[in-house]
Amino acid sequence: MLCPDNRTVLTTELPVNISRGYARPVSKPVAKAAQDKPAKDPTVALRLGVDRSSPVPLYFQLAQQLEAAIERGALTPGSLLGNEIELAGRLGLSRPTVRQAIQSLVDKGLLVRRRGVGTQVVHSQVKRPLELSSLFDDLEAAGQRPETRVLRNTVEAASAEVAAALGVGEGDEVQLIERLRLAHGEPMAYLTNHIPGGLLDLDTERLEATGLYRLMRAAGLTLHSARQSVGARAATADEAERLAEPGAGAPLLTMRRTTFDDTGRAVEFGSHVYRASRYSFEFQLLVRP
Amino acid sequence: MLCPDNRTVLTTELPVNISRGYARPVSKPVAKAAQDKPAKDPTVALRLGVDRSSPVPLYFQLAQQLEAAIERGALTPGSLLGNEIELAGRLGLSRPTVRQAIQSLVDKGLLVRRRGVGTQVVHSQVKRPLELSSLFDDLEAAGQRPETRVLRNTVEAASAEVAAALGVGEGDEVQLIERLRLAHGEPMAYLTNHIPGGLLDLDTERLEATGLYRLMRAAGLTLHSARQSVGARAATADEAERLAEPGAGAPLLTMRRTTFDDTGRAVEFGSHVYRASRYSFEFQLLVRP
């Protein structure tokens, strides 16, 4: 994704929400589709329908279909969805199941509910909130042909700062990785990561082929949350040279992030600098209702 | 909140999640509290209990109590909550209601569920995700005694850029506000905002007393989402002077944000610069499970 001024914009989006389900016997093909109502709500013309033999949860199937309808414009912004009870009856589902589907789209910011009014499609412009992102994946998704040069990949004793960030003892073994990230052959960012010792088997080869988060997930870690801080500062002479900026003093965008897995353990501490002339962070926020 | 290096950090937190409820007749004081189980789960000693005469929803009451218990340390990180069915029985609630309470805390990142294992308290460090934030509120919460100087407050014709961001016609009337924000008497940021004409009655006096978002909410607008972009660049000579930075070229943190209300209408477009020597953005991310 390119900005008007040719800077790379990071719109972060990750493959989450993997459908999980369970097999269910093909039971009760409930289908007393009441077409006796004139119904001006747009979902009637939408050939919605769930597959009860699929392992994908019913609410999830419905949510996917509604989302697809919104994305392809079949459900236009501002249009009312029609009430939950009637929709449930038409699909042969119970109301709680339909509510669960709708709620998941409300959480994504695609729908808005108003008591006494109905459920409406939000007037677009809203996409999804920021996810835990990988620069590599972001660049790849944007068609920027990312490239990684691993400049250091060693085991060190944790400094006080790193130990505090990772929640390990000072002097404990941590893996240190320094990488230069390029897109279209040009330097974009200088990435420094610290990872608790023994957590991951990181060989330089795999690090150059993909992103760190992908390696972590592949190793069975469940990434859960991250605390991050974004700022700016002037480049040192060294940094300017590494990043091919004209000289010391060039503005850099900085990001420090600690990532935690689902047990609350810190799995990574990163301290990165980006060329401000080429990068910005872009994301959406949703206000919790 | 102050950084080690004395820069102001923006931890954004807004008062959302206003409790809404409805009155319910004081019915069925179901209380067959089974204490026949030894139960090593920590919630038994937690004097949990809901007030059925309260207008606050039962699931919300339970969620609040659990959250409070986590915050004061009565539920320690990693501890198991005890299964949902038993908990429901003990509280005289149905399982779906208990699940709704637990789910809301999972969404906040305070709890983690594992099938076949149970529900655990996350190992702290995790706070809440970024909310739609007001610099004024953030500074005030951090005890920084914020001050605002309104430098411009006029009505103008929308430029092409502003018109595109706000979704109005080029040349339409928009309100333009330029403000200098100070903390402890020192310049922190220069804020430029555009607001669709006629949306809000903004007098300079009120703008100097509080933040823009607070005024918007007070005017009955329901803020729903925002799209924002954070970057960095070098200051112009003018900007450096306004912000009391030593001179042109000083690194600035930039933020552009368009805010939407719950009908999807753009209600504000802001283009702000912050002194990188004094500011950074700090926030948490949660990975959607």
Place this chain on the structure above:
DNA sequence: CAGTGGTCTAGACCACGCC
């Protein structure tokens, strides 16, 4: 006043993780 979403109940069966 009619229609909507918000909340709640008391059951049920299933998939997954661990022993």
Place this chain on the structure above:
DNA sequence: GCGTGGTCTAGACCACTGA
């Protein structure tokens, strides 16, 4: 196997909105 959360049903009453 056993216990956990994940999903689903078929009802019910209430509060809010707008005509």
